Amino acid sequence: MSFEPGLTDGPTSDEVVAADLAHVFHSWSAQGSLAPIAIRGGEGSRVWDHDGNRYLDFSSQLVNVTIGYQHPRVVEAVREQAERLVTIGPAAANETRAEAARLIASHAPEGFEKVFFTNGGADANENAIRMARLYTGRDKIISRYRSYHGNTGAAIVATGDWRRIPNEYARGHVHTFGPYLYRSEFWADSPEQETERALHHLRRVVQAEGPESVAAILLESIPGTAGVLVPPPGYLRGVREIADEYGIVLILDEVMAGFARAGRWFAFEDHDVTPDLITFAKGVNSGYVPVGGVIISDPIAHHFDDRVFPGGLTYSGHPLAAASIVASIRAFEDEGIVEHARMIGDEHIGPALRALAERHDVIGEVRGVGVFWALELVADRTTRAPLPAADVARIKSGLVAAGLLPFVADNRIHVVPPAVVTAAEVAEGVGIIDDVLSRV
Template identity: 50%
Template sequence: MSQVEALPGREVEIAELTRHRVLVSWAAQAGLKHTVIDHAEGSYLYTPDGRRILDFSSGLICVNVGHNHPKVVEAIRRQAGRVTYVTPNFATDVRAQLADALSRVSPRGALVKTLFTSGGAEANENAIKIARLYTGRHKVLASYRSYHGATLGAMTLSGDQRRLAVEPGISGVVHFFTPYPYRSPFGVPPEQETEAALKHLEDVLLYEGPENVAAIFLEPVIGSGGLIVPPDGYLRGVREVCTRHGILMVLDEVMTGFGRTGRWFAAEHWDVVPDMITFAKGVTSGYVPLGGVMMSQPIARYFDEHVFWGGLTYSGHPLACAAGLANLEVYEEQGLVERAARMEVAMREKLGRLAERHPVVGDVRGKGMFWGIELVADRKTREPWVPWNTKGPGRMKELLGQLAARDVYVYGRWNLLYVAPPLTASEAELDEGVSGIDSALAAVA
């Protein structure tokens, strides 16, 4: 091991071992610096030497109930003492009970069966497969700027430019534009965005042939591609288009599900019932990897008589399902979904003050406790602070460094900061995070 600067305890040793032995996601490895985390609780991460870092993005927008919640930790411990693994062909109480609970909280209770996976990418891979098997059609449509995971099919599905490095991917995926009121891809004012977006979708279907399309995949609120909230009427319009053409509507609620936007699922804001929902992250608050595909009754019935050609070793892993079941109980017992809805006003006001203070803040948008801050070089022209798809970290690296120096972690890429604290975060913790962003913006602007 190479010589390194001495630091307290074992932090340097762990960081160096990580650098030499671990391939880290989405990064060229040379020059990476790793902050070592020893433990976490509530809204905070702690380093071995006692430094406290506010987790203002819930990790990767997943730790909804906060870190180290005793009920979820105890459920994992208790399950580990009973059974840690059985083949998915056996039944376990925690898997059955979690699937039942998911059906109950699904939009209108209309999604009746769940295929469990290990995460969101696998969920979207299997949703593609289910859609093709059920409809007998091959093509799937997905939005530009969307992100659906890092496996090959999920990457192809993603409209995010991260897919470009691994193309060609799977066949049959077609991308289209979805609403973005702040910088319309259709060149129309915000009040015309829904109509223009639906017209564009119909045009794409005309050229692709709707009879060839198995499913349309959408994030109800676009996540890492810009945290874009659709205008009213859009998702309901897509639902109508899908129904009219016999196309399945699949909503990727990996980021938005489980209270993040102030509803169990973001689709409920617009009273939309999709044919499938893919989920992960908030189902266990990231404590144990778990994802899945929830499906409507017609799809579930189809597989009563037709083989589902798929399977996963860890489908419905007992430890993960125990964590998920306890996690859902925490949401209900602490009223976290309702709390996220109530906190929307406070989030809008607190983040809105940043726009008043910093000309670099072009737009602040979100729902519940899921918010984006879009940074611009010029408010009048809306020129992005960092151009979309810029190679390398650019100016965002400096801003995130300033936040880290203030012991605030915020997920950011290109010209977007993603503010998504745990649903348990206090007003004081929200103020602490916003103050850190305020100070960091002042330092870089």
């Protein structure tokens, strides 16, 4: 990793980590085995610690710092809003909040005029589920096993991975398998077969559960934490058709995939589908201030014209968050950040990762789009046996030691840098991965 002098005044990294571990209770962790990096600052696609060590961030923290660190327009917008009005409750009308909602809706499909703001992605999905149940008068929510929708009551039970199991307190949730050709649950040997059989499976689950009991199908447009599982052609369109056939609300979770991550404003734009509810967070303002929300199709929004929507949050549409959204979206538009994300994926990240796979047998598959990619690591390409956790941990440690912050999940390295990453930074980061895979 590189070292930069002049960044070392104040406490050392060890001192900050010690203070953190003494008082901060960390998420998804056994508290006694933590070794966090003490990040002091950042700019663009790089961060640095209190000792002056610099890192190239290929994780975007939790796949959310899409616009990069310390974007001046966003920082300035938050500062200006704080000087003008630091907070106001959701019952009041607020100019900045209204403009944030207008800008979000302007990039949604036609027929989406209203935005319900939340504090993050989990409660966005929570409220989308609530809207679907109230709109349909039904109860059940169908989601996928390979999914993550957040850590609140219904959202964590809609989640399909291991985090659901110790948290199953919400009612009315059913899970299915979605398409994942590399590890097909359907014995498929082509994308077309995988689509056809996954849709047949979903249809049969709907029928077996009783279509009249199903309020919504909730899917990540591209499952992110589960492995950047870009759906094969026709799958999301087929889900839409099943939902329409049975009067089911389609909720597409764009919390991770939306706002430039997949090289589009919304990932579903590549799949000829329009949902009924769109949930968002992360990339809409790169996490500069906590925020999320639901973009509501007009029929569902108008359903509550004369009915009370029984949901709300004290900080819904907080002015500081709204200001960060306005500045982020305007920067996306003016600086071509969404288009840059698509280009950098098509012309640099994708080709570089595929070339990497040709040099390393430990890479079983490369998949992704935009600045949203995954390397699936295997012990054997023929059997596709996942690389053991101990080996993955050694690779992760090697990457960090070499100055690259990776997003590692199960047997995968997710290559998810900020959307403003440059071609030179892509080459640098992939070069580090190449070197570490050669040594570890």
